[in-house]
Amino acid sequence: AQKVTQAQTEISVVEKEDVTLDCVYETRDTTYYLFWYKQPPSGELVFLIRRNSFDEQNEISGRYSWNFQKSTSSFNFTITASQVVDSAVYFCALKETSGSRLTFGEGTQLTVNP
Amino acid sequence: NAGVTQTPKFQVLKTGQSMTLQCAQDMNHEYMSWYRQDPGMGLRLIHYSVGAGITDQGEVPNGYNVSRSTTEDFPLRLLSAAPSQTSVYFCASSATGQVSNQPQHFGDGTRLSIL
Numbered sequence: 001a002q003k004v005t006q007a008q009t010e011i012s013v014v015e016k017e018d019v020t021l022d023c024v025y026e027t028r029d030t031t032y033y034l035f036w037y038k039q040p041p042s043g044e045l046v047f048l049i050r051r052n053s054f055d056e057q058n059e060i061s062g063r064y065s066w067n068f069q070k071s072t073s074s075f076n077f078t079i080t081a082s083q084v085v086d087s088a089v090y091f092c093a094l095k096e097t098s099g100s101r102l103t104f105g106e107g108t109q110l111t112v113n114p
Numbered sequence: 115n116a117g118v119t120q121t122p123k124f125q126v127l128k129t130g131q132s133m134t135l136q137c138a139q140d141m142n143h144e145y146m147s148w149y150r151q152d153p154g155m156g157l158r159l160i161h162y163s164v165g166a167g168i169t170d171q172g173e174v175p176n177g178y179n180v181s182r183s184t185t186e187d188f189p190l191r192l193l194s195a196a197p198s199q200t201s202v203y204f205c206a207s208s209a210t211g212q213v214s215n216q217p218q219h220f221g222d223g224t225r226l227s228i229l
Contacts, residue, residue, distance in 0.1 A: 009154070033215040045204065045220040052215055091156060095215070101172065102147070102206075102218060104156040 002027045004094050006105035013082055014113050021077040021108045023092030029053075031097045034068065034075045039089040039107070048090075051075060082112045116140045120205050120221035127195045127228050135190040135224050137205030145208045146188040147218070150174065150201040157204065163188055195228045202226070 003026040013019045025034065036048040049059065051068050059066045063080045079086055092105045121136045139146065147162035149172075159172030163182040177199060179191040188207075192199060202225050206218040 004156075006156075035217060037220075043202070044222050045206075047217040047219070050215055050217055101159055101162070104149075104158075106154055106156040 002029075002032075002094050002096055002101070002103045004092050004103050004105035006090075006092055006108050008108045009106070010109045010111070012111045012113065015084060016081050017112075018078060018080050019082050019110065019112075021079075021090050021092075021110065023075045023077065023105060025073050025075065025092070025094045027073075027094060027096055029096040033095045033097075035093040035095070035102070036066065036075075036077050037091045037093065037104075039091065041088070045091070048077075079110075082110075084112050084114055086110060087112045118205055118207055118219050118221035120203075120224050122224060123222065124225050125227070127192075127226070129195060129197060129228060131195050133192055133195065135192075135203055135205075135226070137188045137190065137221060138186050139188075139205075139207040139219070140186065141207060141209075141219065142185060143207035143209055143219075144185070145210060145218075146182065147172070147206050148178070148180065148188070148190045149204045149206065150199075151204060151223075152201050160190065160203075192226075197228045200226060200228045 005024045032053045034051045038046045065078045067076045089107045091107045095102045118139045144165045148160040149157040151157050158174050161180040163169045202223050204223050205221040208218045209216045
């Protein structure tokens, strides 16, 4: 069965610090998809990125970057020069191609203090 | 763009009452799903549908019913509300569900309290 683990329940940093959110997953499929979602205090879920299992290139989007390592089953998310507006709960999720289910991790509450 | 619309946004029920959470999407997505979000447990899948007339159970289906008579609508029914069903409920849709890397689009959520 697929599983996603976000070991960091809460992280607190000071503005402008870099922060990395960890995500480790388990799956028996050889092809799968990984996602990150952001849930700000207002409560909605915002899609951030999708990664296919056959594409191990890291990705950078502004202050956000993602490090996908298939060998360690990890898909970590780094925010560079964090800002107060980055304060949110971040979810990592996995979708196997053998099914329709999207499995979420427990989420990491990130607080960025001014 | 409306996207995924959930109603109501808030609801308080008494134990034993029934109600329906509404979900509608205007993106012509085949795949729709319902999740519940509880503290420290992430989002857990309740039921999902890969198209009109087709539904299936997720991880935590007990106490909930769904139907999919149209592509646009996917209501979630609580038959006899219990305090354990106090949660935030999210509806989501995506273009295709079976073999897809498409992200799911989420509604704004329904905060449900059962007294």
